[in-house]
Amino acid sequence: MIENNKQIDASDQPGKPPGSEVIAPDRQMGCLRRAVEDNLSRKIQAMLNSCVNCGLCAESCHYYCSTGDSEVIPANKAAKLARVLDTHFHPVKARLPFFRPAEQLDEQTIAALHKAAYEDCTLCAKCALTCPMGINTGEILSLARAMLCSIGHLPSGLVHPVETAFEVGNYLGLTTEDFVENIEWIAEELADEIEDESFTIPIDKPNAELLYIPHPLEARDLPFLLMYALKILHAAGEDYTVSSYDFDTVNYAYYQGSKANMMRIAQRVLDAREKLQAKSIGLAPCGHGYRVLRWEVEKYLGKRLDFPPVKSIVELIEGYLRQGRIRVEKDKFEGPITYHDPCNIARRGGIIEAPRNVLNAVTSNLVEMHPNRARNFCCGGGGGLASSGDFGKIRVTAGRKKAEQIRETGARIVATNCFNCMTQIRDLSKEYDLGIEVKSIVELVSESLIMQAGS
Ligand code: SF4
Ligand code: SF4
Numbered sequence: 001m002i003e004n005n006k007q008i009d010a011s012d013q014p015g016k017p018p019g020s021e022v023i024a025p026d027r028q029m030g031c032l033r034r035a036v037e038d039n040l041s042r043k044i045q046a047m048l049n050s051c052v053n054c055g056l057c058a059e060s061c062h063y064y065c066s067t068g069d070s071e072v073i074p075a076n077k078a079a080k081l082a083r084v085l086d087t088h089f090h091p092v093k094a095r096l097p098f099f100r101p102a103e104q105l106d107e108q109t110i111a112a113l114h115k116a117a118y119e120d121c122t123l124c125a126k127c128a129l130t131c132p133m134g135i136n137t138g139e140i141l142s143l144a145r146a147m148l149c150s151i152g153h154l155p156s157g158l159v160h161p162v163e164t165a166f167e168v169g170n171y172l173g174l175t176t177e178d179f180v181e182n183i184e185w186i187a188e189e190l191a192d193e194i195e196d197e198s199f200t201i202p203i204d205k206p207n208a209e210l211l212y213i214p215h216p217l218e219a220r221d222l223p224f225l226l227m228y229a230l231k232i233l234h235a236a237g238e239d240y241t242v243s244s245y246d247f248d249t250v251n252y253a254y255y256q257g258s259k260a261n262m263m264r265i266a267q268r269v270l271d272a273r274e275k276l277q278a279k280s281i282g283l284a285p286c287g288h289g290y291r292v293l294r295w296e297v298e299k300y301l302g303k304r305l306d307f308p309p310v311k312s313i314v315e316l317i318e319g320y321l322r323q324g325r326i327r328v329e330k331d332k333f334e335g336p337i338t339y340h341d342p343c344n345i346a347r348r349g350g351i352i353e354a355p356r357n358v359l360n361a362v363t364s365n366l367v368e369m370h371p372n373r374a375r376n377f378c379c380g381g382g383g384g385l386a387s388s389g390d391f392g393k394i395r396v397t398a399g400r401k402k403a404e405q406i407r408e409t410g411a412r413i414v415a416t417n418c419f420n421c422m423t424q425i426r427d428l429s430k431e432y433d434l435g436i437e438v439k440s441i442v443e444l445v446s447e448s449l450i451m452q453a454g455s
Pocket of ligand 1: 060061062063073074077119120123124125126138139378401
């Protein structure tokens with residue numbers, strides 16, 4: 001359902017992305033007011049007014065579970081924004097003749113809001129499942145992010161990637177020439193590996209069944225990860241292509257809180273499909289990239305996209321296994337293996353059983369964390385924290401709960417389906433001496449593939 005979300009013309013945003021420049025104090029209130037008008041939905045208003053202070057949300061938030069600090073209890077973080085809205089932007093009070101809002105937000109208030117929204121919440125939405133009133137503090141704090149973005153008060157790690165995506169078309173600044181060159185190199189390597197000289201990776205093939213959007217980090221620095229995915233697509237006999245116009249699943253504008261920036265980056269993926277007339281879109285393992293393209297884009301456009309819902313690679317793999325298009329050797333990796341549900345893939349994305357079906361095909365020793373599935377704890381790397389060098393200490397501190405969950409499984413391998421989660425869990429393994437390997441579910445499948453003649 002679309003309610004209260006203003007529709008955005010993503011093509012009408014020339015130049016630097018909003019949020020890149022710090023707004024002078026005397027102009028801040030106007031920007032903040034517009035951000036409130038554009039982003040304060042009835043749903044958020046209702047949530048802000050529904051808290052009964054029961055405190056149940058505390059135990060669902062990995063920040064509180066890891067630190068015991070009452071400051072980071074979800075209700076207390078949401079209260080910071082509620083106070084600002086009440087004193088400066090109250091929709092009813094602001095119309096009263098005797099209401100005199102402060103001229104501007106003081107620096108201390110802005111800093112407190114920044115900490116609550118960008119540092120102390122990963123937008124994981126676990127609190128919403130616990131709260132008897134259904135309050136999603138992450139959604140509430142997204143409004144705080146939108147406000148802070150409107151005055152250029154962003155974490156540095158969320159500025160440059162979005163600017164680069166605007167300028168070059170992907171957050172790493174990889175040129176089309178470099179991407180194509182890397183893909184051709186990957187094709188040669190894969191041809192050697194599968195002993196098929198005729199093997200190629202289709203680039204810009206029109207009318208394919210599937211447009212596969214990789215993570216640009218794979219294309220630039222971690223080609224073996226892209227190889228795993230492409231080997232699976234090839235083995236399944238998928239009619240796919242990659243695009244030289246867009247090769248970026250990532251959308252850090254979503255974490256900025258700017259819908260306009262998010263839509264402009266997402267639009268490039270949609271345009272790539274349109275240009276090639278591909279039937280559908282498949283995405284590399286990326287939690288927030290999936291969240292944006294599967295759910296947020298339709299929500300903010302206010303309409304269904306006119307092609308089948310985008311799929312994460314893990315859903316594609318599950319389909320191939322179910323249809324007998326690929327076969328895998330079981331237990332090539334010594335277990336036990338556990339699966340970390342990325343928040344944007346499971347709780348906020350709806351992909352819950354597919355990864356388990358895939359993992360049960362490659363291992364007879366899948367062990368679950370507790371809680372798991374939609375109720376799994378965030379690893380601490382979401383919300384843009386893993387993408388920003390500034391937040392390393394906060395991430396690993398808030399990730400202690402996840403580290404405990406992992407240790408309790410006794411797993412040797414943690415599989416997941418998101419780049420940021422992999423980065424974060426590797427950091428947790430170092431910090432808490434977990435002695436685990438962190439692997440993409442795509443790697444586990446690709447390395448277990450039984451290549452058939454002709455595939
Ligand atoms: S959305 Fe997640 S990180 Fe944010 S307050 Fe709720 S449980 Fe904590
Ligand atoms: S669980 Fe919900 S109602 Fe209870 S304190 Fe937290 S946000 Fe408020």
